[in-house]
Amino acid sequence: MFDSLVVSTTSAVLAVAMATLMAWLVHRTNLWGRRFWSGAMWVLMLVPTWMTTLGWIDVLQPGELATALGYHSLFLYHHFFGPDGIIFVLTTAAMPFSYFIISVGMRGLGSEFEDAARVHGASRLRAVRTVLPIIAPALLSAFAISFAESMSDFGVAFTLGSGAHFPIATYVLFNAIYSFPANFPVAAVIAGVLILSTVPPVYLQSRVMRGRSYAVLSGRTRGVRRHEFSTPARLAVTAAVATVMFLILGLPLTGAITSSFTNTASFLTPTGVHWTLESYRQIFNAPPAFTALGGPLLTSNELGVLVASGTVILALVLAKRLASRTAGAAQGVMDSFLLGSVAIPGIVLGIGYIFFYDQRFITQHVVDLYETLPLLVMGLIASATPGQARLLTGPVAQIQSSLAEAARVHGATRWRAWRTTSLPLMSRAILWAWLLTFTKTISELAIAQILYQPGHEPVSVTVETYLGTIFATIGSAATVLTLVEMLGVIVVVLTLFRFVTPRGWRRIGEAVVPS
């Protein structure tokens, strides 16, 4: 448990620090390839931790990509199977969460606050230090959610923790449930401690935010102004960002992709590397006892749409409540409950659903949902809502209450006031929350594996059945195709947003040319 706390705290601090720097570089400077880096963060977010880990193994394991490129990676490979590797993967997994939460805050933060600090004698660095607390809700939300996500992560615990003899809480929990005989008391204690571990970050957040308003988005908000790097500095910063992004995303992806284009036990064979499309052919003509990709991919997309839509609606309601400064003790309780819910590993949630909905009394007298799609949808929504509610709290807290009040006094009903004033201002955040939930639903494994409807397995379950077998490269191919499909959906949705929404919706937070 202590190992989990140390690893999660370190990962969350590193993730928030890196994400803040990245968000500032992308949104507030003239860094080259800003759209590309933002897109790369999306891809990083899509990749589940188990896949990142397997990608790194595909790179570092003797005989794999690093060996093929002439590097002796044994030292790094051993290091990777330990706390360093776990912290590295968890940090890279939590970083995009933090990045998107902080980005929303930075987009809504006009340049007048920075200007005010500068004209009152602050250096550029001090001005940044002065302004950062204004996006404190975003920073603290980012830390809290990164910490909770790290605490509850199962993929990295499963793939790295076990092999490294560095078991962290979720892996011990998994073992307690899936060993024979199952040790439910130990599992319950671990789940309880996991939830309690989220109390400190929530307490910290509530102390910092007590009685303070962070509403900065109003009709008077000026557009953001970018810091202009000189050409050599711009080049150096862009190169540094490119290097970091390659290390945390490019390399493991390369490992997975190259693995999908081979059909041999290891990447490098005594007769060299054998490139083939066989794995991609086989994923649509599955070997006996395995499932082809088409059906599961469709099921996962349906699940993604249902879960993302339901989650965003619920999360918005909760975020509004969380952002309210008058909610008092009830807000603290709900905040703790929501963050606690983020820390419940999917595997615990899934098993809890089975225990409840498989009871004879429930199935016979209340509702028979066991092994149905609605139960899986409910489980996934329950799992995704707390995190999304916290993600949306920052943007909701930034909108001045007078904007909706102005709509009401000018004749708008409560619904019209929300639809025409708050919704447009939050549209980007809502869009991102929807896409994030959609993609996370498709890659989610723990709940899907426990609650899926027989005959309608989601794609993550299909992929998992291939990995660890002699058909692992088919699993890699399925993973790559799923990622490509998810990216395609993101591109389509973002394009639709661009062409369907009024220009004013897209202007919020757009940078202006310095005058």
Add this chain to the structure above:
Amino acid sequence: MSATAIGIDRVSKVFGGKVALDEVSLTLAAGTFTVLLGPSGSGKTTLLRCLAGIERPTSGSIRLNDVVVASERGVVGPEKRNLSMVFQDYALWPHLTVERNVGYPLAGSSMSKAARTDRVAMLLSQVGIAHLKDRYPNELSGGEQQRVALARALAAEVGLVLFDEPLSNLDADRREQLRIAIATLTRESGATAVYITHDQAEAFALADNVGVLSQGRLVQFGPPETIYRQPANAFVTRFTGVSGELPVRAWSVRSSDRAQVTLGIDGSPELDATMGGGLTPGCAASVLVRPAGVTLVAPTDEGSLVGVVRDTAFTGRGYEHVVALQGGVELSKVFATNRSERGAAVGVRCEPSALFLMPTDEGLPS
């Protein structure tokens, strides 16, 4: 559109144990322009927000045209009160252009699209920003944003327009221009107007009636002239402008509303002052001096208070001086058409109509 008559009956509002409004009662005739004047924390914003329907009174009732819109039994939503509002922070929607911000209140009306477009164009023209109709709020100056907010408030021809310190964020020039725009356009619209401010000059310039609030209570209500010439107490006198306060050694009743005052300043003449509320025979009192009734004269001028010029400021039409009287009492805004240099010995003549004898132990905020 018909103007809205307002009845506020014993309205109180409590926020977490803190009383923001304390049994305020007020009746406003349809079509009048009322300014609620008071310092920060006096409850004027809370009262305005209760009228708008954004806040729900803790007790008491509000009637608009004899229809109860707020009482212990429930409240009518803001959108059903036939009103509009200009917010202190303007509350313009950043994702909508100027034209769409102003046209927003018309969206649910029965007007045709062409009529709506014409109405918006006319309003933008009236407030002088027709050329900015395609801009977004963050592309406008503060004054331009406030003009958009004013046009939006007048767009739907409602019966009641509320103003929440709309000029407080503007510079002096723009304040004056917009004050005139608000006064003329709102009166032309025929709507009842309720305007809140902490600036007495703004209040007197705009209002048919002024309501002065202090610590959640309505202290005085009446035409600006009455508030200025017959202030109810020392708080109202101070808040509506004084040059200074003169210590009183003794006073006696001269007639029903006037008193003979001996100042606590050696060598000073006896003064004739208006008696304020709350005076009891022999109680400690001081004389509050309105700036409009004090002028600078020669130190030898009979009946004047003698002092030394501490500071002088050019105001365009003349000079305002700060004069230190004997005993360290200071009077500010003492007018003269000619400049007197700092350190010069001068006399100050006080008109009886500018002097108010008030009890000193009221304990009200200065």
